[in-house]
Amino acid sequence: AQTVTQSQPEMSVQEAETVTLSCTYDTSESDYYLFWYKQPPSRQMILVIRQEAYKQQNATENRFSVNFQKAAKSFSLKISDSQLGDAAMYFCAYRGQLFMEYGNKLVFGAGTILRVKS
Amino acid sequence: AAGVIQSPRHLIKEKRETATLKCYPIPRHDTVYWYQQGPGQDPQFLISFYEKMQSDKGSIPDRFSAQQFSDYHSELNMSSLELGDSALYFCASSSRGQPQHFGDGTRLSIL
Numbered sequence: 546a547q548t549v550t551q552s553q554p555e556m557s558v559q560e561a562e563t564v565t566l567s568c569t570y571d572t573s574e575s576d577y578y579l580f581w582y583k584q585p586p587s588r589q590m591i592l593v594i595r596q597e598a599y600k601q602q603n604a605t606e607n608r609f610s611v612n613f614q615k616a617a618k619s620f621s622l623k624i625s626d627s628q629l630g631d632a633a634m635y636f637c638a639y640r641g642q643l644f645m646e647y648g649n650k651l652v653f654g655a656g657t658i659l660r661v662k663s
Numbered sequence: 664a665a666g667v668i669q670s671p672r673h674l675i676k677e678k679r680e681t682a683t684l685k686c687y688p689i690p691r692h693d694t695v696y697w698y699q700q701g702p703g704q705d706p707q708f709l710i711s712f713y714e715k716m717q718s719d720k721g722s723i724p725d726r727f728s729a730q731q732f733s734d735y736h737s738e739l740n741m742s743s744l745e746l747g748d749s750a751l752y753f754c755a756s757s758s759r760g761q762p763q764h765f766g767d768g769t770r771l772s773i774l
Contacts, residue, residue, distance in 0.1 A: 580762060588751055590706070590765035636705055640763075650696060650719055651755075651763060653705035 547572045549639050551654035558627045559662050565612075566622045566657050568637030576642040579613065579620045580651070585633040593635070596620065624659075632661045665689055667766035669754050675772045676744050684739040684769045688756030694718065695737040696763060697729060698753040706753055712737060741771075749773045 548571045558564035570579070581593040596604045596613050604611050608628075612621045624631055637654040668687040676682050688695050694713045698706035708721035712731035723729075726744075731737045741748060749772050755763035 578762075582765075587767075588770075589767055590753060590755075592762050592764070595762055649760075650708035650711060650721060651698075651706070652708070655705050 547574075547577075547639050547641065547652050549637050549652055549654035551637055551657050553657045554655070555658045555660070557660045557662060558624070558631075560627055560629060562627055563623060563625045564627055564659065566624075566635050566637075566659065568620045568622070568654055570618050570620065570637070570639050570654075572618070572639065572641070574641050578640045578642075579611075580638040580640065581609070581611070581622045582636045582638055582653075583631075583633045584636060584656070585630075590636075594622065627661050629661050629663060632659055634658050667754055667756050667764055669752075669766035669769050671769060672767065673770045673772075675774060677774050678744060678746065680744050682741045682744060682771060684741070684752055684754075684771070686737045686739070686754030686756075686766060688735055688737070688754070689758075689764055692735070692756035692758045692764075694757050695731055695735070696755040696757075697723075697737070697739050698755065700751040700753060700768075701747075702750070709739070744773050746773050 550569045577598045579596045583591045583593050594606045608625045610623045634656045636656045638651040641649045670685045696711040697709040700706040709723040711719045715731045729739045751768045753768045755765045757763045
């Protein structure tokens, strides 16, 4: 079974600084998808960024970027120019390859609480 | 843009009662997922439906059942509620393998 590990229960960053959240995963599949979701105090689940395993280029969305190391099964999230609104729980998630058009469930890590200091 | 709609937003029940949670996916999304998030935990997959057929099943108790209707909305039925069922229940939808979009969740509290 696929597993996702986030080894940092909590991280802090100064406003305008950069922070990196770590995520490792275990899978026997060769093709899959990785995601970072943000859950602010409102408890909404917001998609931050996604990466397809077959793509070598790291995904980037504005201030958010990932460092995807397929061989090491590592998928870290870098947040640049941190803002107060970035404070939230961040979940790393894995989804296997689509199988006969059936959607695949997300497997989440335990989450990392990010605190942003002003 | 239209989002996933869940109702009710909050629900309070007593032990051994039943509850029904509803989910209206984003239009033209063909897959619906249900997740349960306990306090301080990550979301756990319960069940999913593709084109109104159950497509995958996770750690869903036998006391729970779900279905997807002809208009693609889905309902999660929960019976014989227990204190441990208190959680945030998310519905998510997707289309053709695109990323899942989550609703705002239903917070279920069991007294």
